[in-house]
Amino acid sequence: MTFWHTLKHSFGNLLPIVLVVGIFQLLIIREVPDNLGTMLVGLGIVVFGVAVFLQGLDLGIFPVGKGLSNAFARRGSLPLLMTFGFSLGFAAVVAEPALIAVAEQAQLISAGRIDALTLRLLVAFSVGAVVALGVLRTLLGHPLHWYMIIGYLLVVSVTFFAPEEIVGLAYDSGGVTTNIVTVPLIAALGVGLAASIKGRNPLAHGFGLVALAVMVPMIAVQLYGIVVYTLLPAPLETAEAARTLAQAPSSRTAGRQALIMFVDLLSMLRDVLPIILVIVFFQYAVIRKPIPYVRRVVLGFAMVILGLYAFVVGLKLGLFPVGRSMAEQLIGLDTLLWVYLFAFAIGFATTMAEPALIAIGAQAEEAAHGKLDARHIRLLVALGVAIGISIGVHRIIVGDSIHFYIMGGYALVIALTFIAPRFIVPLAYDLGGVTTSEVTVPLVTALGIGLATHIEGRSVLIDGFGLIAFASIFPIITVMLYAIVMEWIRPDTGETT
Template sequence: MEHLGHFAREFFKALRNLLPIVAVVVLFQLVVFRQMPEDPLQLAGGLLIIGVGIALFLQGLDLSVFPVGKNLANQFTRRGKLGLLLPFGFAIGFAASIAEPALIAVAEQAELISDGRINGLVLRIVVATSVGLILILGILRVMHGWPIHWILIGGYSIILAVTFFAPPEIIGLAYDSGGVTTNVVTVPLIAAIGIGLANSIRGRSAFSDGFGLVALCVMVPMLGVQLYGWWVYAFGSTGPAPAAAPSETDPVPWPVEHLLGLGEMIRDVLPLVLVVLFFQFVALRRRLSHPLRVATGFLMVLVGLYAFVVGLKLGLFPLGTQMAEQLIERDSHVMILLFALLIGFAATMAEPALVAIAEQAAEVSPTPMNATALRLLVAAGVAAGITVGVYRILVGLPLQFVLLSAYLAVIVLVLLAPKRIVALAFDLGGATPSAVTVPLITALGVGLASAVDGRSPIIDGFGLIAFSSVFLIISVLVYTLILERFPRLRKDRA
């Protein structure tokens, strides 16, 4: 009965989080296009399925991913198995990234747009290896207490320097690749491992030391992909044309279609589960605590995530794509920018990964923190970033110079802002571009770059995900800096 009540609360909270998306859709359909959405019942059904999916997903995280991740980190530390912790970090990072659906989608699109010059599989291996290696550094950072801000400043300084020499065709893709390496399952798991490790070591703070692993997973693929792109465009040649999509055959019965879809979801998450089980049973030789509860939780995560994706495909994605096409046809820059602003805010508020990590942050924060207020702040930053990115496409500003300016601002803010918030701010930047925002943002960017004269889909179409990440980091750092400089505002807010 307790679990049913918890599910009901999460379900109604998810529906409330979806209201901004509904408001944006209704506003543009009735005021701008002056027409009713096609098949409103399908849209309503899709939203209800999304609500069920988010509720199942979050409850499943509480039962499985969070306790397993924290418990593994605890066991490695308490039993002196630190030599196994580093291979575990690499394996988790590699397994999480190589099968990441958003990365697969971006890699396939990059291979298609580049006429085969960029190999999608090689791109995924580059990103996955980068994530695995940097997780080793992240674990060492927590163990030794190294300040995260110096690692981030040094890392991004190298990335920005390499950007000056990288081919323009790869820059947007490289920065976007950092944003899509982590998904709605891996972000909570990696965050739980970091928090569990920090809790296990005397003198570490779960808040300031536990967060930061996701931030590092986002940072290093930007460097790896730029170096891969430099090699490809300097020494490579155009590869074979990507295979054309298979022609439509007889429609698959819907039960079979959903079983196949759930099977693909299991395939995507299976590498992570296998890594966890291997280190739990083989390396540590320890049985899982409450195995039935953990198995039920993982099943809820899978079913919830699949229901979430089905709801998106049923209701929001077709409508969002249609609205973007209608706006491009109208050729109204003001309306396109307004749509980018509003849909960026609305989609971010519905991100399940953001909900999960915001609640984790509020739980371990040494000072009172409101998870909803944090999500509003992040959503405002994402909305601003997507709007700036869309404006760049419309007017033709060079991507590298706009991104360089934004990340230089981040480096300055990291030096000025309270150091305890830096890791969380960057983790939020990695958690937010996920199941809702990545497909919508990528479709909008490539669609705009294809429709606007003088723009290239491969050079200008990518980059919006990077803008959303960097601007939300700026918003969180600026907000905490203001509160630090003007403590009276914190008292007034309380």
């Protein structure tokens, strides 16, 4: 029965995408896409994979991870807490499905110049380091806004020197690090620490770890791009050649296909292995207590691996083709207005159904003692994502450089940080990191790549990435603006929360 509820929950997360795509296909495009049957099968596999993955998290990873967090918080050892925070952040991000999807697309489009595994390890290391820093911030009681202001000034500064091929990917990599694996674990660690330390406010000091986990990978990936595109020689193949090869008809035999599926399944085991090693090491070598309900935990890890594998297969069959097909069909219409409308509708509908956003909104309402309304938060964030993706689509259509959009967006975020009520700043930044689900990210990524592919004069690598970044920036702006307006209207709702 529990799995049935999880399966319905997974389908509910995909339903807004299906409805938006279906409405546009029937009423506006009035065409049936090629390979519709394969796409539908792929979407079904995605639903099943996400459900199995989530069920595995609930059975295995979440209970043990939260138990370890509580145990370390009670011990109060700073080095131990920071080490655990680093390990937890690293292990969770390595197995993040949305990051896997983006990294594989980046490797394909760059003809191997950007290595998918290297990119994921780099992002995972960055998140681990920043979670350790966030634990220290919570323990010391430092306000988050100075960390974010200095950090995003550094992000914008690095963007000046980063090659244009890496900027969109770098910002997208930051935006996809916090989803179904990382958000619950990192948010529970931060809020749990703040609640267990005297003088700390869960709203002001508990939130912020997710925001930091979004920011630092942007810096690391841009530095990686500087090395790859400036210091290392270019491969002989071009991105266009790699894309053509990837789209060529396959001549695989049944035996070869089975071997490829087995290797893919082993790669999923490799992805989840860091989480297993972290949990086993800290449980037995540091806490020195056996894992409770070992059989259930082992079953949970097996379900995580199987679900992750099914999710990746479903991406290739369903979500990626849907995004590319919609981009091609919408570009072929008489007016580009439908492209903007589709981007806005996808952003708003999928964000309203985002599980991580619902969870964070409920936590924020509880921590603020009801002075924040979870429904208002969801609407504001959904509006921000819709606006952000629409602006990102506009950038691809007109061919502008992403540098100016990103730097302008974060300049506005930094300015608002100075004047926004202090209680809202950590929450606003965290909300910018939980707006893109494991289902939304692949579709939006495929939409951007599809638009860049079918608009003359656009580079898939330079222009195709970046939509996730816009979806992360604008919710921060809408939430901060809302808090500023509400404080101006009702001054008593400020710092008292």
